[in-house]
Amino acid sequence: EIVLTQSPATLSLSPGERATLSCRASQSVSSYLAWYQQKPGQAPRLLIYDASNRATGIPARFSGSGSGTDFTLTISSLEPEDFAVYYCQQRSHWPPFTFGPGTKVDIK
Amino acid sequence: EVQLVESGGGLVQPGGSLRLSCAASGFTFNIYSVNWVRQAPGKGLEWVSYISSSGTTIYYAGSVKGRFTISRDNAKNSLFLQMNSLRVEDTAVYYCARDEAVAGLFDNWGQGTLVTVSS
Numbered sequence: 001e002i003v004l005t006q007s008p009a010t011l012s013l014s015p016g017e018r019a020t021l022s023c024r025a026s027q028s029v030s031s032y033l034a035w036y037q038q039k040p041g042q043a044p045r046l047l048i049y050d051a052s053n054r055a056t057g058i059p060a061r062f063s064g065s066g067s068g069t070d071f072t073l074t075i076s077s078l079e080p081e082d083f084a085v086y087y088c089q090q091r092s093h094w095p096p097f098t099f100g101p102g103t104k105v106d107i108k
Numbered sequence: 109e110v111q112l113v114e115s116g117g118g119l120v121q122p123g124g125s126l127r128l129s130c131a132a133s134g135f136t137f138n139i140y141s142v143n144w145v146r147q148a149p150g151k152g153l154e155w156v157s158y159i160s161s162s163g164t165t166i167y168y169a170g171s172v173k174g175r176f177t178i179s180r181d182n183a184k185n186s187l188f189l190q191m192n193s194l195r196v197e198d199t200a201v202y203y204c205a206r207d208e209a210v211a212g213l214f215d216n217w218g219q220g221t222l223v224t225v226s227s
Contacts, residue, residue: 036214043217043218043219044203045217049208049213087153089214090212091213094167097155098155101152102152
C-alpha cells in the first residue's frame with residue numbers, strides 16, 4: 001500500500017499570501033496524484049488531477065506540480081474561501097486508493 | 109447537474125448491520141464506476157470500496173473486506189453499501205464518489221451520511 005505524507009500539518013497564512021503544500025509518496029506514483037479541498041461540513045472537492053491539471057471550474061490561482069514521489073500544491077494568492085483542509089490522493093497503485101492525512105490552511 | 113445523494117445512515121450497535129444508498133442523477137450512471145469513501149469524526153479520508161460501471165469488478169479496503177458489500181442497480185441509478193458486523197471504528201461520514209474517466213479520480217461527491225456505531 002502506498003503511504004502519502006503531507007507537510008506541514010497546519011499552515012497559518014494571511015489572505016493574499018502564497019501557500020505551498022507538500023505531498024510525498026512512499027514509492028513512485030508517476031503523475032497519478034490528485035488534490036482535494038474540504039471545508040467544514042462539506043464534501044471534498046477535486047482541485048487538481050494527474051499532478052498538474054486543474055479540474056473543471058477551479059481558479060487559476062491553484063496549481064500543482066511534481067512527479068514520482070514529491071508533489072506540491074500552490075495557491076498563488078489566498079482568498080478568504082481558500083482556508084480549508086487539503087488532501088492529496090494517489091491512484092497509481094490500487095487497490096487501495098490512498099489519501100494523505102491532510103494539510104489545514106488557516107487564517108493567521 | 110451531477111447529483112449524488114446518500115441515505116441510510118444512523119445509530120447502530122456494535123455487531124449490527126446497516127445499508128447505505130446513493131441516488132445518482134444528472135449523468136449517465138451506468139457508464140461510470142463509483143466508490144464509497146469515509147471520514148471518521150475529525151479525521152482524514154479513507155477509501156472503502158469501488159465498483160465498476162457494470163458491477164463486475166469490485167474492490168474493498170482491507171479494513172472492511174468480508175464485512176461490507178458494495179452493489180449497484182443501474183436501472184435505478186443507485187449505489188449501495190451493505191455493512192455487516194459493524195465496529196465502533198466504522199463510525200464515520202460515508203460519501204459516495206463518482207470516478208471521472210478513470211478509476212480513482214473522484215470528480216463528484218455526495219454530501220455524505222453519518223454512521224455511528226455505539227452501544
